[in-house]
Amino acid sequence: MNYDTKEGILKYMADGLPGLHRLAKHRREAYHESKQKLQWWVIYNTWVTDECGNLTIITDEPRRRVLADDVMNHEETFRNRPTISTAFERIAPLDDVCPRCEKGWNIETGKSDV
DSSP states (O other), X not given: OOTXXXXXXXXXXXXXXXXXXXXXXXXXXXXXXXXXXXXXXXXXXXEEEOTTSOEEEEOOHHHHHHOOSSEEEHHHHHSSOOOOOEEEOOBOOTTOBXXXXXXXXXSTTOBOOO
């Protein structure tokens, strides 16, 4: 799968949280092992992948609501929005459960501060 195109990212994300884990891993490896320069993407108005294989989360909640498409590149994201705030966030483990509700994680609840 292509981890650096809109269509490829959507294919990863079709597998939910496991797909996000694979996408993050493949992008990290592409940059750190192959020195491949990557494109910048916003995924599901929540996750941001950068040129260096990092995955961050958008922390500005109002800004998250105005992003339109499931996957947007840098130009599409910033056309009418000059900035967004992000922070590094660990993706929830696949085999873990939420300590509060004791349910498994999914793509909507995939960030984890545990």
